Amino acid sequence: SQQGEEDPQALSIQEGENATMNCSYKTSINNLQWYRQNSGRGLVHLILIRSNEREKHSGRLRVTLDTSKKSSSLLITASRAADTASYFCATDRAGGTSYGKLTFGQGTILTVHP
Amino acid sequence: DAGVIQSPRHEVTEMGQEVTLRCKPISGHDYLFWYRQTMMRGLELLIYFNNNVPIDDSGMPEDRFSAKMPNASFSTLKIQPSEPRDSAVYFCASSPTGHQPQHFGDGTRLSIL
Numbered sequence: 001s002q003q004g005e006e007d008p009q010a011l012s013i014q015e016g017e018n019a020t021m022n023c024s025y026k027t028s029i030n031n032l033q034w035y036r037q038n039s040g041r042g043l044v045h046l047i048l049i050r051s052n053e054r055e056k057h058s059g060r061l062r063v064t065l066d067t068s069k070k071s072s073s074l075l076i077t078a079s080r081a082a083d084t085a086s087y088f089c090a091t092d093r094a095g096g097t098s099y100g101k102l103t104f105g106q107g108t109i110l111t112v113h114p
Numbered sequence: 115d116a117g118v119i120q121s122p123r124h125e126v127t128e129m130g131q132e133v134t135l136r137c138k139p140i141s142g143h144d145y146l147f148w149y150r151q152t153m154m155r156g157l158e159l160l161i162y163f164n165n166n167v168p169i170d171d172s173g174m175p176e177d178r179f180s181a182k183m184p185n186a187s188f189s190t191l192k193i194q195p196s197e198p199r200d201s202a203v204y205f206c207a208s209s210p211t212g213h214q215p216q217h218f219g220d221g222t223r224l225s226i227l
Contacts, residue, residue: 030213031213033215040220041220041221042118042205042207042218042219042220042221043157043205043207043216043218044218045215045216045217048214048215088157092212092213099169099212099213100145100162100164100169100209100211100212100213101159101162101170101212102147102159102216103159104156104157105156106156107156107157
């Protein structure tokens with residue numbers, strides 16, 4: 001099974017509404033990261049939350065992490081049309097020989113209508 | 115500061131041809147990653163380097179793919195011979211250390227006819 005699976009696959013909302021995306025993973029992690037990808041561009045890092053953290057904020061972004069459930073959520077408040085993009089979670093797995101390696105989920109496509 | 119620079123941005127070639135993708139990481143970053151993104155398989159890690167040394171190439175699909183990092187400021191991903199199923203967007207990313215966020219280039223959109 002894939003590490004880092006996002007839910008929902010697609011989300012369509014109106015400007016001003018909040019958008020929540022979820023990510024589940026399967027192994028122990030050092031940290032979990034969220035990235036945004038605009039059409040035709042590379043991924044851009046949004047926020048990193050470490051395994052010993054439960055919540056983190058950055059501007060209109062709020063990320064939570066529940067290591068007991070192996071899940072994370074990304075909340076974008078007061079969404080704007082410019083937030084339209086794909087959002088990916090990525091896990092930095094703990095232990096093993098995978099130091100430095102991130103495993104990305106399939107992403108959530110967010111569309112914010114003006 | 116300049117970000118990760120990839121070239122070319124677009125490449126269209128016929129099957130059987132050799133394709134070389136290039137990447138210049140951010141100066142001072144010790145890690146360099148090559149990914150492939152397709153609709154069907156999402157974002158896949160192909161290979162990554164630490165201090166110019168390949169650490170994990172388990173994602174390289176087959177012997178037709180090879181990657182090198184001759185110095186800290188340059189890496190190549192080569193496909194020889196290319197096949198239509200290699201069509202994808204190839205991304206290069208770099209990070210300062212192994213546990214820090216990765217910085218992505220804008221990718222090379224490769225089409226093999």
